[in-house]
Structure formats: C-alpha cells, structure tokens
Amino acid sequence: GAGVSQSPSNKVTEKGKDVELRCDPISGHTALYWYRQSLGQGLEFLIYFQGNSAPDKSGLPSDRFSAERTGGSVSTLTIQRTQQEDSAVYLCASSLAGYTEAFFGQGTRLTVV
Amino acid sequence: RKEVEQDPGPFNVPEGATVAFNCTYSNSASQSFFWYRQDCRKEPKLLMSVYSSGNEDGRFTAQLNRASQYISLLIRDSKLSDSATYLCVDRGSGAGSYQLTFGKGTKLSVIP
Numbered sequence: 001g002a003g004v005s006q007s008p009s010n011k012v013t014e015k016g017k018d019v020e021l022r023c024d025p026i027s028g029h030t031a032l033y034w035y036r037q038s039l040g041q042g043l044e045f046l047i048y049f050q051g052n053s054a055p056d057k058s059g060l061p062s063d064r065f066s067a068e069r070t071g072g073s074v075s076t077l078t079i080q081r082t083q084q085e086d087s088a089v090y091l092c093a094s095s096l097a098g099y100t101e102a103f104f105g106q107g108t109r110l111t112v113v
Numbered sequence: 114r115k116e117v118e119q120d121p122g123p124f125n126v127p128e129g130a131t132v133a134f135n136c137t138y139s140n141s142a143s144q145s146f147f148w149y150r151q152d153c154r155k156e157p158k159l160l161m162s163v164y165s166s167g168n169e170d171g172r173f174t175a176q177l178n179r180a181s182q183y184i185s186l187l188i189r190d191s192k193l194s195d196s197a198t199y200l201c202v203d204r205g206s207g208a209g210s211y212q213l214t215f216g217k218g219t220k221l222s223v224i225p
Contacts, residue, residue: 031211033213035215041217042200042215042216042217042218043157043200043215045213045214045215048211048213050211055211056211091156091157093213095213099144099145099204099205099206099210099211100204101147101159101162101204102159102213103159104156104157104158105156106155106156107156
C-alpha cells in the first residue's frame with residue numbers, strides 16, 4: 001500500500017528486554033515523527049526526523065530510547081531494558097515537508113509484562 | 114513550550130445536532146493548522162486543514178481566529194459515525210517549520 005507502515009502491529013515483551021519498532025513512511029516523505037500514546041491519553045511527541053537527521057530528540061523520555069533513520073526512509077525506534085511504563089501505542093507519522101499534513105501508521109501496541 | 118489546549122469533553126449530542134469545538138494555541142507565529150479525528154484504538158486521521166479565511170468540507174467548517182489564537186470546528190447535522198475524538202494540530206510557522214503539536218483531543222459522542 002501507499003500509506004505509512006509500522007511493524008510489528010503488536011508486541012508483548014518481558015520487562016528488561018530490548019525492542020525495536022519499525023516505521024516505513026510514505027515514499028518521498030522527508031519528515032518523519034514518532035509519538036507515544038498511553039491508553040486514554042493524548043499523543044506524546046518523541047522525536048522528529050528531517051531526512052536522516054533528528055533535529056529534535058527532546059521528547060525521548062530517557063536514554064533507554066533511541067531512534068535512527070536510514071536512507072531517508074525507514075526508521076527504527078529502539079527501547080532498551082523495557083519497563084512496564086513503556087507500555088503504550090507507538091505511532092509513526094510522515095509528511096512531504098515540515099509544514100504539510102502528516103499521515104499516521106496504524107501503530108505498534110507495546111505491552112511490557 | 115508550544116502548546117495546544119482543547120476541552121476534553123465529552124460532548125454528548127443527539128443525532129442531527131450542531132456541535133462546535135474550540136482549540137487555543139500558544140505559538141503566535143503559527144500559520145498552519147489541521148483537525149484530525151481519532152477513533153477508539155485507531156490512529157489519528159486527517160479531517161481537514163484550517164485556512165485563515167475559514168473553510169468548509171460538507172458538514173464540517175473550520176475557522177481560524179489569529180487575534181485570539183484559537184481555531185474552531187463546527188459539525189452540522191451530526192451523524193452517529195461522527196463519534197470520535199477530535200484533535201487540533203498546530204503545524205507551526207510554515208515552510209522550514211517541523212512543528213506538529215497535537216492537543217489532547219475533544220471526545221464527541223453522537224447519541225441516537
């Protein structure tokens with residue numbers, strides 16, 4: 001499809017394990033965003049990419065969180081030593097430019113047990 | 114810190130009613146705004162852009178008031194399928210800006 005694709009759609013992991021979440025943006029979209037949404041809560045900004053660089057990492061909650069983007073396309077969000085409070089839906093969005101409408105993937109539902 | 118504030122609701126309205134939501138934003142330099150809707154346990158989806166002159170898309174009307182720094186969304190002839198959370202988005206000051214700031218959303222329930 002032509003939309004934003006995220007994988008896996010669901011992930012259950014044990015506390016203390018590392019997880020990788022993947023986002024494949026719409027082809028040609030230079031801007032990519034990661035958000036986190038806990039149940040019943042609003043969207044929490046994590047990080048923004050313009051091309052392969054991340055001018056704004058201010059939303060990453062701790063140094064256990066990191067993200068990278070390669071080839072101006074696919075992005076990976078890595079959470080090390082997962083904690084129960086990391087349980088949430090992780091949403092990725094992409095846009096053609098920094099000020100145009102953004103489109104979301106279906107998210108990855110992460111559950112840390 | 115750039116913020117977007119919305120009344121969380123819930124707004125419970127009967128089918129056929131007209132309902133309006135407001136949203137205030139803190140970044141006076143912002144030029145671009147959007148409304149998204151989010152259904153339960155789904156991703157946000159673009160509803161409409163907000164133009165400075167106001168714009169309409171079917172039953173939906175969006176308006177921007179720069180002087181008071183708020184945007185609004187009006188829904189006429191509400192349908193059951195309009196039940197969702199509506200998110201206000203500040204897209205920042207135009208070309209070169211990457212800002213994508215979401216409000217926490219206003220929940221709408223349309224009742225038969």
